[in-house]
Amino acid sequence: MLVESEQNQTEHTYRVGVFLDSADSYFNRRVIKDLVALADERKLKLVFFFGGSLDKGLQTGPGSFCYSLPDTEYIDALIVFPNVLSPYNPVSGTSGIIEKLPGIPVYSFFVTHPQFFSVVVDETEAIDQLISHLVKHHSFRHFSILSGPQSGESLSCTRQKQIEAALSKHSLTIAKEDSFTGTFTIEDGKETARTILFSGKKAPDVLICLNDQMAIGAMNEFIHNGLSVPDDIAVIGFDDVEENASLKCSLTTLNFPIWTMCTVIIDKIANDLFQRTPYTKEVVTFPAELIIRRSCGCSEWFEVLPKKKSSFSPISEKRQSNSSLKQSVSYKHVMQHTLEKSLESQNYSSFSTYIVNTISLLSQSGQLTNSFIDDLANEWTLALANHPLISEQTIINSLFIDAFKNLLLEKASLFSRQQTTNNGSLEFYRECNEIIARKLSVLDSLKGLGAQLPHLSISELFIVMIAPDRTDTGEIRLEYKDSEYIRVPEKNFTRVLLKKLIPSFLAHTLQPIALMPISRKGNVFGYTAVVLKDNNIAQLSLIQEMISLIISAAADNLVLSDHIEALLQKNQHLSQLSLIDDFTGLYNRRALYKTGRAMFESAQDKRESSCFIFIDMDGLKKINDTFGHNAGDTAIKILADILKHSFRENDLVVRYGGDEFVVVMINITEIVLEKTLSRIANRIVAFNEQEQYKWLLSVSWGVVFNKKTTYEKSFEAVIEESDAKLYREKHKKKNMYGFSKLS
Template identity: 25%
Template sequence: MARARKTLALLINNLEGYYLEPIWQGVLKACQTNRVDLHVFEGRVIESSVRNEGQHNIVYSMSGSELYDGYIISAGTLAHTLNQGAYEGFMKQFSGRPVVTLQRPSSGANSITIDSHASLKALTLHLILDHRRKNLVYIAGPVDNSDNQIREQAVRDALELALGPETSLPVLPGGFREPEGRRAMERLLESGVPFDGIVFFNDSLAQGGMAYLLEHGFNLPRDVSIIGFDNIASSQALVPSLTTAHQPLEEMGAEAVSLLVEGFDNPGAESTPRQIVLDSIPVFRQSCGCLGSFSSRSVVNIQVIQDFWKRLLSEVDDCISRGRREDIPSRVYSALAEEIALGRSVAPYQDIGQVIAKRLDEQLRKDTAPAAPEKEINNYELGLHVQMVHGAVMTAGESMDKRRFVHLVSNFRHVILEELYDLRIKSLFETLPGVLQNLGIQGCAVAFYETGVIRSPARGVAVPPDRAVWKFCYWNGSTVPLGSEGLTFPMNRIVPPGVGDPSGRIAGESESLLIQPLFHGNEHFGIVVFSLSMTDDLLFEGLRAQMSSVIKGSQVFEAKERTERRLRDTLDELKQKNQDLRSLSIRDELTGLYNRRGFIELGESHLHRAQLLDQWICVFYIDLDGLKAINDRYGHDEGDRAIVSAGDLLTRAFRSQDIVARYGGDEFTVLTSETDSKTAEVLVTRLKSTLAEFNNQNNLPYRLSLSIGFVSRRMNSPDHIESLLRKADSRMYTDKSKNSK
């Protein structure tokens, strides 16, 4: 007798990336093989320090449903920031249900982990015994990462076994990404520690470290043997290719499904949680010293990579200067396709989307003329588009059907730049079927919360309401009619109308869904559900983000329309709405302070009023010292936090009626009324005291420092804000020279 369809829920913190992509694809393939439905809840890392990432995590609260017969949780990635107590607290919502955790065990749940100790120990012994390396160094991952602790211990165990228990192992801080590998090598060379072999926590660190050593005259692997871990796609493309360890991530995802299906088929079997450990596999390549030396090719390879970045960024700058940013993805495609045609790998450019988005942000900060909002392209979304281009090239390689690929790229660009810029939800839903068909997405459904917009708290994650309303559904080539009011459903049973209820169907071809939240800032509107296939993952996040922007824009637009209809009776309300809309253009997004435009406009108004009243005016010009050093050493996220902290200090030190602004980059300006020179000195003293208190109370790896200049004058004759700013700026540099001594 055929059994009723089973449905699994997968909680994962991203669909993209060398680590997570094989996991969900392994789960998806196994579900299709076993004819099991799959619902994927894509959030982000719990308690992530990255700005606004936590907004995605409302989706995890939607997975606690009787609809699901079992859960697979990528706990090692989405919960790696939680201590054990907090982690077990998170897992309580799944107690009493069949659960498999990946890469982090939990009490009462099945778990699958990958043993990295044995393979890394074997690789380290290989360096010592086969390549005669005696002076090894370990470049660590994050200190609190359990995998980092296991891998460091594996290297220590190999050293003890081969060279004796007294053998020391220098350990240098690293991290996760390529730039951190370069910084680790810089510190290693400065330290003077002798080394002839380096074991890196992962391949990305190793890639950055190898590039740095080659640039500084090292012959790899003759002078230094290198080992990484993870076997990411670019590790084989490096010259010399990287010796590493392969993690069976896809097999881990498939094994999780098999474990749950086995329980379905044998309901009376023993229910004791199982702990399955898979072996990682050593992969021997050139960087350790196997298969000969490739030093001459190494230099050429690094030069080729550097030349590629130089050419591509020049093309990006050209598009920006001509006001044709929409041409960037096509330029990227041409550059990558040329590398393929020359027989070169494009794997080293895996972060291309992030690099170009950062370049666009840098150019935007330099541009003093604000662009019209309806023409402005979100740099994050364009970066996602570029990343999709790279992913398609990476996947298809020389076998790519260029005409099909160009068709896909042009359609996606059309979606981002034209079709989805309509600010009405009705128009969005009318446009989406054609967009989805062109992009090859088989299904998409949108639901809004029945209670309307909900907002996440200042700390923590928003809680979804109990019910929502399906407003749009396109499935298997046709739009599903929902009526004028839509279809209401409970949030513990997220099944789009075009799919049907899994509990009432018999096993056949499985249905796989991706569930994502729709939000803008801290405002949550509802969810979007996509039909998930193996080839679509690079499209979903771009569409989700753009739909959220359209919904937010539509809400603003419709609010304006409602206000206009009540114009005669509610003129004051209309003015407030317009002021709210205008404030969006005069506020700095990062700090919430006024921006340059807001400061100039409000400042000129205050100057005019002070002249009429014959009052004193004071303009302060304040610079955040050492921001570039903070960015270079601790990363741009930390630099952003320093900027926000500086803005908060200014808000606390000055009065509520004063105009405080982030003028640009690391520069702040303040305008105060009825402030002569003596009063200004009092304000400067108060600011310095507030700054000292902040540095004493916050255990930061650097001290926040501000350089301050001001000019105070009585407005008994006309003057302009720009003139006062120049004078204050000049005096600020005098203060900066004192601070630098």
């Protein structure tokens, strides 16, 4: 029976969701490729949800519609990337996103999350080594930095603090005018480079960019404008992405063991799902590694640090790792061993087969970079040094010449595929813009879109749009399968439950699938699902953008179908519903932390006054105990109605929970505040005087008024302070509220 049970588990295909902002960045594409390769080996089906990043202080956004799609009946486990899902508040923001998926095991990548199993990188030592190298070896003194989103929780804030701490050890700082902020895009790097170039001030010795994408943008802009890197200014990155191999000046950067990190997280998921190990909230940490290249001013061959082996110990002795994947991680050791065995047995085909397989695996996972070419050349030299006999050296030369031939063939094939993909993307982009310019209806736009899909490297795609009469239901408006069919129905659309995600015609595929929202200008129309292949990952953002533009253009051109017109109205209604307390009709706690936080931070930025009022009904327990819970519910609703009509239109009145309420007011004077509180008190008195019920209504409140010049406190701290004042006020009161008139 145990054998049969294990066999059934092995045959079962588990679905693993991946929450990621997009497939746009170099880093993300590298991670996607590695996860796909590893999950395929372990018979896990990946479903990527590309829902964008959340803005500061918000828990939802148009793109994040995709994060609400998965259902625990469909997704067995979930991988999250907190630093890109919610860059300003990775931990709390990610918790808010996945709160609707209770009971599902969650695995955090790159950020330590106290609620999840986490695989992270410790960058402290590598950053110290980087700064020490720049100061001691290159004598740099004038540093500038291009960071990402800034907040106490953000990854870029942590990195910047580590850099500043490392600089302080050398009595150096970064001047305010040399500190720039971006959002981790190439354009951010270009813009920062232009600012430095045209500021009229002396350029810094070095620009440290907190990801490679911004560093590549900055470096290209410097070179484009006649500034030499590294002779005129050095540029440093973070991530060590594959694209560094194609740069004219190779990038000094920090390397993260992404393949190994992905292996650990996929192995852990497989072991947990197949019940080999229990789920744990463990943190597995790997050290970052400093990679010295030309962009800091060193020669290509310069190596300042010995490579370190990871100190990671396996999570489980039963971790199942495919041998071919192990080879791609430790190929140098295996290469030496395979070569020696081949020479000893004179079976040279085993070495050739190993080289072909390794090149293929590294190519599939995006790891076929200049580092592998250097390692191959080094192993060739080492092998010749270890075998002085001419006969053996002849064989070694022949084997490595064949190896380099295979490498060049694979590189040429990669280039050819990339060129084909680029040409197809360009043609798709042109034709989609033509569709938009023709001002077509949604139906005709989808037909035009379907006709252009063969230009892309995709095998299957479908478009699901939210049904106008059922927000939990989708209508399949386009189906595409390469070389077989394109279906764009005109009516009687096939309907699917959104939480089921994948219609039956795609459920059979074991290939990974990407789901991307169709959204524009704050409106969500549905989602696109694409079966992932190695050569279409870079096209995903283009597909999402063009489909969203086409649907949005139909709306802007006022030739929308009835479906879209109804959906636009539904969107507003859905947005309101998610922030409304069903019981009282006031805003709910989610609205407080979304809208209330935004109001408070806006007041901070504009130096406006703000006020928090924490309100609690007195004596609710006595009303419930004496007259029943229906009477208590009535009291809560009456108080909610009084509060609703006592504040200004732009004040946020929230039912915090039970009989507690919170009100957020901005740009308020103390006189207006006093009049508002007096108005509430008078209305409660007037209600009690009517004697409609056998109980009396009363409240206590705690008030925190923030003047225009006092903003040292955080949003959460102000709520806590108003709560504390409320309970001090309640403690003063005695035997006055919630009494029965019969007692």
